[in-house]
Amino acid sequence: MDARGHIFDIQSFSVHDGPGCRTTVFMTGCPLQCRWCANPESWIYGKHLMFAQASCKWDKGCDVCLSVCPTGAITMEPGQPSQVDWNKCKDCHDFPCTSICPNRALKQCVREYTSDELLQILRRDFSSWGSNGGVTFSGGDPITQHDFLIEVLKGCQKLGIHTAIETSAHFPREKFLDVMQYIDFAFIDVKNMDSEAHKAGTSVGNELILDNIRALKQSGWKGRLVLRQPTICGYNDSEENAKKLISFMKENDLFEINLLKFHRLGQTKWEQLGKTYDYATGGEMTDEAMTALQSLYLDAGIACYIGHHTSF
Numbered sequence: 001m002d003a004r005g006h007i008f009d010i011q012s013f014s015v016h017d018g019p020g021c022r023t024t025v026f027m028t029g030c031p032l033q034c035r036w037c038a039n040p041e042s043w044i045y046g047k048h049l050m051f052a053q054a055s056c057k058w059d060k061g062c063d064v065c066l067s068v069c070p071t072g073a074i075t076m077e078p079g080q081p082s083q084v085d086w087n088k089c090k091d092c093h094d095f096p097c098t099s100i101c102p103n104r105a106l107k108q109c110v111r112e113y114t115s116d117e118l119l120q121i122l123r124r125d126f127s128s129w130g131s132n133g134g135v136t137f138s139g140g141d142p143i144t145q146h147d148f149l150i151e152v153l154k155g156c157q158k159l160g161i162h163t164a165i166e167t168s169a170h171f172p173r174e175k176f177l178d179v180m181q182y183i184d185f186a187f188i189d190v191k192n193m194d195s196e197a198h199k200a201g202t203s204v205g206n207e208l209i210l211d212n213i214r215a216l217k218q219s220g221w222k223g224r225l226v227l228r229q230p231t232i233c234g235y236n237d238s239e240e241n242a243k244k245l246i247s248f249m250k251e252n253d254l255f256e257i258n259l260l261k262f263h264r265l266g267q268t269k270w271e272q273l274g275k276t277y278d279y280a281t282g283g284e285m286t287d288e289a290m291t292a293l294q295s296l297y298l299d300a301g302i303a304c305y306i307g308h309h310t311s312f
């Protein structure tokens with residue numbers, strides 16, 4: 001087993017990423033680029049820098065990072081916090097600034113693991129999962145790292161570990177179904193039923209995603225599938241969109257959906273990566289609007305959960 005995975009976080013004791021208590025593994029790489037993404041650090045496959053400027057203690061006289069940066073990527077003007085020129089960090093291998101910063105303003109994101117190393121962590125957490133927990137592969141989109149993921153999933157199967165995935169399903173059919181045969185529980189996002197709108201929000205159309213969901217249902221897969229929709233005012237909160245999704249679900253024998261109310265938890269990460277966040281304003285859903293959407297699904301005989309109020 002020699003594939004190496006790129007992972008930007010591993011969270012034990014997760015209770016919102018599938019049934020029971022779980023360990024969630026956040027893997028880098030994603031075929032989508034959602035304008036509201038809560039984990040934009042996942043878009044960069046390899047190791048990279050995150051800079052929390054608000055934690056920088058330049059005003060207390062700190063400037064130790066300036067001397068260790070081999071490329072001059074960090075600069076500081078008098079009376080100003082340090083600045084990072086991200087282009088100069090692209091080829092940095094050792095990230096010396098992250099070990100010297102006393103305030104964790106500079107952090108290395110993404111670490112490499114072998115499948116054995118990851119399985120060892122999962123074994124460590126085994127006793128905390130209880131009877132119905134397990135591991136959830138998230139991201140980014142874990143299928144981006146297909147070969148590594150398959151190795152880990154085969155290991156999970158041998159150990160009898162319950163497996164869940166959060167995926168966009170935006171992959172070639174064979175690759176997608178290859179992974180899904182090892183998965184017990186899946187969340188697949190359908191962000192918009194209009195392909196042009198889907199592309200405007202995520203950078204890709206929805207055809208491949210819908211086709212793969214159909215193919216999964218027709219494949220005889222025995223797992224549990226819950227569709228998910230990050231629900232964003234003005235983007236995908238219309239009755240028309242809900243009705244199209246309800247029709248699609250009924251045509252494909254799908255009876256569970258989880259609506260996630262728009263939030264801005266990822267905003268600071270965009271800033272720490274030197275990116276502009278499009279949803280600094282707008283997009284908020286009221287509780288009443290979420291409940292009205294939920295009613296459309298419930299009236300159609302579809303179990304619709306809002307946020308963390310789920311049946312799993």
Ligand code: SF4
Pocket residue numbers: 049068069070071072073074084088089090092093095096097098
């Ligand atoms: S990651 Fe490397 S190049 Fe970038 S600021 Fe830190 S030391 Fe400099």
Ligand code: SF4
Pocket residue numbers: 055056057058062063064065066082100101102103104105106
């Ligand atoms: S070492 Fe950290 S706290 Fe000090 S100036 Fe650099 S980024 Fe700021």
